Amino acid sequence: MLACTGLGKAYATERGEVEAVRGIDLEIAPGAYAAIVGRSGSGKSSLMAMIGGLSRPTQGKVHVEGTDIWALSDSRLAAFRNHRIGFVFQFASLLASLRIIDNVALPALLGRRADAAAAYGAAAVLLDRLGLADFADAYPPEISAGEQRRAVIARALINEPALLLADEPTSDLDEQTEIELMDQLRALNRERGMTLITVTHNLRLAEQADRVLHIADGRLIS
Amino acid sequence: MTDFDATGEARMAVAPAGAGIRFLLINLALQNLGRRKARSLLLFAAVAICAGSVFTGAVLMRSIERSMDVGFTRLGADMLVVPEGTLTNITAALLTAEPTDLTLDAGMLGRLSRIKGVGQIAPQLIFRTDAAATGHQHETVDLVAFDPARDFTIQPWLAERLDRPLRKNDVIIGGRREEQVGAELLVFGESLTVYGKLGKTAVGTHENGLFMTFETLDGLREVMLRICGDKAPLQPDKLSGVLIDLAPGATTQQVRFAILASFPDVKVVSGESTLISVRQGLAILLDGVLALMLIMFVSTAAMVSVLFSAIITERRRELGLLKAIGARRRQIIGMLLIEAVSTTALGGGVGCLFGLLLMRFFEHSLVYYLEGIGIPFLWLGAGMTALFALLCVLLASLIGAVGAFFPAWRASRRDAYDLIRSEG
Numbered sequence: 001m002l003a004c005t006g007l008g009k010a011y012a013t014e015r016g017e018v019e020a021v022r023g024i025d026l027e028i029a030p031g032a033y034a035a036i037v038g039r040s041g042s043g044k045s046s047l048m049a050m051i052g053g054l055s056r057p058t059q060g061k062v063h064v065e066g067t068d069i070w071a072l073s074d075s076r077l078a079a080f081r082n083h084r085i086g087f088v089f090q091f092a093s094l095l096a097s098l099r100i101i102d103n104v105a106l107p108a109l110l111g112r113r114a115d116a117a118a119a120y121g122a123a124a125v126l127l128d129r130l131g132l133a134d135f136a137d138a139y140p141p142e143i144s145a146g147e148q149r150r151a152v153i154a155r156a157l158i159n160e161p162a163l164l165l166a167d168e169p170t171s172d173l174d175e176q177t178e179i180e181l182m183d184q185l186r187a188l189n190r191e192r193g194m195t196l197i198t199v200t201h202n203l204r205l206a207e208q209a210d211r212v213l214h215i216a217d218g219r220l221i222s
Numbered sequence: 223m224t225d226f227d228a229t230g231e232a233r234m235a236v237a238p239a240g241a242g243i244r245f246l247l248i249n250l251a252l253q254n255l256g257r258r259k260a261r262s263l264l265l266f267a268a269v270a271i272c273a274g275s276v277f278t279g280a281v282l283m284r285s286i287e288r289s290m291d292v293g294f295t296r297l298g299a300d301m302l303v304v305p306e307g308t309l310t311n312i313t314a315a316l317l318t319a320e321p322t323d324l325t326l327d328a329g330m331l332g333r334l335s336r337i338k339g340v341g342q343i344a345p346q347l348i349f350r351t352d353a354a355a356t357g358h359q360h361e362t363v364d365l366v367a368f369d370p371a372r373d374f375t376i377q378p379w380l381a382e383r384l385d386r387p388l389r390k391n392d393v394i395i396g397g398r399r400e401e402q403v404g405a406e407l408l409v410f411g412e413s414l415t416v417y418g419k420l421g422k423t424a425v426g427t428h429e430n431g432l433f434m435t436f437e438t439l440d441g442l443r444e445v446m447l448r449i450c451g452d453k454a455p456l457q458p459d460k461l462s463g464v465l466i467d468l469a470p471g472a473t474t475q476q477v478r479f480a481i482l483a484s485f486p487d488v489k490v491v492s493g494e495s496t497l498i499s500v501r502q503g504l505a506i507l508l509d510g511v512l513a514l515m516l517i518m519f520v521s522t523a524a525m526v527s528v529l530f531s532a533i534i535t536e537r538r539r540e541l542g543l544l545k546a547i548g549a550r551r552r553q554i555i556g557m558l559l560i561e562a563v564s565t566t567a568l569g570g571g572v573g574c575l576f577g578l579l580l581m582r583f584f585e586h587s588l589v590y591y592l593e594g595i596g597i598p599f600l601w602l603g604a605g606m607t608a609l610f611a612l613l614c615v616l617l618a619s620l621i622g623a624v625g626a627f628f629p630a631w632r633a634s635r636r637d638a639y640d641l642i643r644s645e646g
Binding site: 045046049052053054055056065075076079081082085087089091093095096097098102106107110111112116155159218 | 257374545638
């Protein structure tokens with residue numbers, strides 16, 4: 001499903017080049033749930049960004065479903081992200097000026113995979129599945145942080161991705177909401193056979209994963 | 223579900239959702255403007271001021287040009303070339319040649335028009351008769367033949383006229399004559415139609431004369447020869463004088479010497495030098511206004527660009543997010559351009575409206591001032607004004623598009639993750 005070879009990322013800073021990720025080799029099977037853990041600044045999010053086609057590696061390759069994603073042109077990579085990869089970020093990533101249902105339908109509309117009616121229909125089904133049917137017409141600031149995060153998950157699932165990447169998805173949520181949200185992600189991973197990779201500080205949450213990847217100083221240590 | 227081949231190309235045929243995404247992106251762009259009211263208003267105001275100034279400047283400039291075309295030509299030619307020996311009645315306005323039995327050869331026109339500094343030339347032939355040319359005993363009448371295509375001192379004075387072009391057997395009458403426009407007038411027994419009537423100019427020949435084309439006068443020639451005898455002005459290809467408008471930058475002294483050098487048997491009469499200077503100075507001023515408007519356009523586009531760079535810097539996370547969920551570069555650029563163009567186009571429209579109100583507000587004082595210095599102020603027609611307004615709105619849209627394109631293009635090139643994590 002996912003294969004990284006010799007993956008590395010260096011950032012140019014005022015103090016010189018900083019290597020955030022150093023030569024990571026990694027393979028994850030289809031439908032697996034993997035958790036990436038490590039301290040702040042260890043390179044977890046940079047690794048996730050390269051896997052998700054959001055940040056171009058300075059070295060190495062990323063294959064998702066056999067596609068060398070960083071060999072794709074800019075527009076093809078955008079289409080690939082749209083169709084095959086879902087993202088849940090660590091910040092409230094809904095567009096505040098659009099309704100919840102618009103936010104959820106947005107990737108389907110951007111990808112032009114279906115007409116608008118079908119996209120909104122699929123968005124309504126997902127909102128219902130995640131317990132947000134009553135908030136479809138609400139705007140993001142009108143709902144709680146946990147509800148917003150569930151709306152983000154609905155958005156990530158709208159195009160039925162093969163890979164769902166969640167970068168510290170529960171970092172600003174209370175413990176109860178955090179547990180509920182991770183349970184929902186885990187259930188979706190099982191139901192849909194979708195590969196799930198999360199980045200987390202929380203070792204207790206990471207233990208629920210099929211596989212835990214420890215990163216330190218940009219290297220995969222276990 | 224969509225499948226991808228080894229190059230990542232989607233294999234599934236997809237149904238279009240273009241209308242839906244266009245609506246959402248437009249909605250997003252417009253909502254962003256609403257969310258940042260102060261900056262949107264600043265941008266809007268800057269473009270409104272620019273577009274309003276360009277619109278007002280353009281309409282006023284064009285109106286002044288029209289007024290000058292009529293007003294300055296009404297003030298007469300810059301120079302008059304007549305046969306040597308002609309007694310000239312110097313007036314402030316050189317509107318017609320002098321009635322005299324002396325004549326110029328029409329063959330001189332080609333050479334005269336090629337003299338450096340000569341702009342327009344308008345040949346005239348004047349025949350004064352004290353015979354009963356128009357049926358009134360003891361009436362002295364000046365018959366003035368002119369070339370309508372070259373004329374710039376008679377037709378601008380038309381106060382009323384028939385709603386059709388001037389043609390053979392039409393006559394234009396001076397402002398003090400009593401005939402009505404459209405009436406038939408017997409001249410040497412020939413029936414001519416009064417095509418138009420001039421305004422009052424206080425120049426005798428101009429106020430009392432009968433003006434007609436050379437072709438019309440030719441038609442009267444036989445009967446005139448019979449009644450008045452074989453006088454020089456009635457010979458073919460003769461002129462009484464040539465009115466001259468100087469080219470921009472030319473001086474009366476230079477042109478006078480050049481004409482006298484080429485035609486020793488003529489006399490050159492100059493018009494009011496102040497008026498010549500004013501006319502040439504105004505032409506330069508109008509060019510300056512045009513240059514100023516261009517500078518304003520470029521500086522406003524630069525300001526929009528700077529403002530949009532700041533707007534985009536603030537919204538990097540939103541743009542990164544859109545890229546992450548699959549927005550293509552052209553969609554990101556398109557959304558930002560919609561945002562910019564809608565603000566600047568609206569600003570342009572409001573600027574034009576404001577400019578129009580401003581012009582109407584100052585209309586009385588402006589018109590009064592110009593008419594005070596002898597220039598009848600002629601506003602542009604409603605159609606042309608609307609066209610100018612439309613062009614200004616398009617210009618404002620262009621300012622938005624040009625100003626926002628580079629920052630939008632630059633942002634669209636960045637990695638989604640860079641945009642997301644560099645939120646300020």
